[in-house]
Amino acid sequence: MTDAEAKFITYVERMPAFPKSVHKVIQLAANVDSSAKDMVAVIESDPVMTIKILKVINSAFYSLPQKITSIQRALVHIGMNTIKNLALSVAAIGVLNPHNKAEFDTGLFLEHSLAVAVLSKKLAERMGVPLMYSSDYFVAGLLHDFGKIVFAEFMPHEFKLALQQSKEHQIDLHLAELEIMGINHAQAGRMLALKWELAENLANAIDLHHSVAQGDLLVNCVFAANQIAKKCHIGSAGNPIIDALPAELISLFGMSLDELIISLGDMSLIKAEVQQFMQA
DSSP, X not given: OOHHHHHHHHHHHTSOXXXXXXXXXXXXXXXXXXXXXXXXXXXXXXXXXXXHHHHHHTSTTTOOSSOOOSHHHHXXXXXXXXXXXXXXXXXXXXXXXXXXXXXXXXXXXXXXXXXXXXHHHHHHHHXXXXXXXXXXXXHHHHHTTTHHHHHHHHOHHHHHHHHHHHHHHTOOHHHHHHHHHSSOHHHHHHHHHHHTTOOHHHHXXXXXXXXXXXXXXXXXXXXXXXXXXXXXXXXXXXXXXXXXXXXXXXXXXXXXXXXXXXXXXXXXXXXXHHHHHHTO
């Protein structure tokens, strides 16, 4: 471990923990012996989380044929894993601090993060990932840049300089971060994911989202979704560089980045889904 990483761990430890109810949801979802009844009881013990989850489920984001009025019915319609990931998403959004000395716009950041989440899930479903598991892609997309939130909170001056260097010299933000701070937001995000006790595959996808991973569809969908969100100007997370799809991903998806964007259809619908989630 480098000195920069060791120092950064102390900042991660100061980030807000998830509510106990969310930790319990994570544990229940990981336990094959847990029941839907247990999950319902934990979520309904947290009225704020219950309201927010039901609001998202009843939005155009899921387009269910009838209004869902309870967590029990929600489980029947979208499954335990998706409910778990909605709880994770609501909790993660709750840690955003709009007032930071780095002058990092958390509103635009959240819009970008949600766009990558929505796009990652859509790409996964296109590749045949069932709904029960595609919500993992949503969470990985949502959290891929959350290391930047730790930077903005605890290393604001260095992070602000990295943002400026990235913009002025047109270099990838994660490279500017490495040069200035000795650690980048992908590495930082992995540490945060582990603090939050997220699954290893999610922590791995956050860590590797600037690269292509042979045989890891989760990493590759997040990589592609990130480029699509940037190219379509949905929110902003401070990185001006848009990477073309490497040959491996062109082969995987069967098309280039521009062709992939066209194939996804009207991007205003993606933006509308993002807005629905932001208003929940």
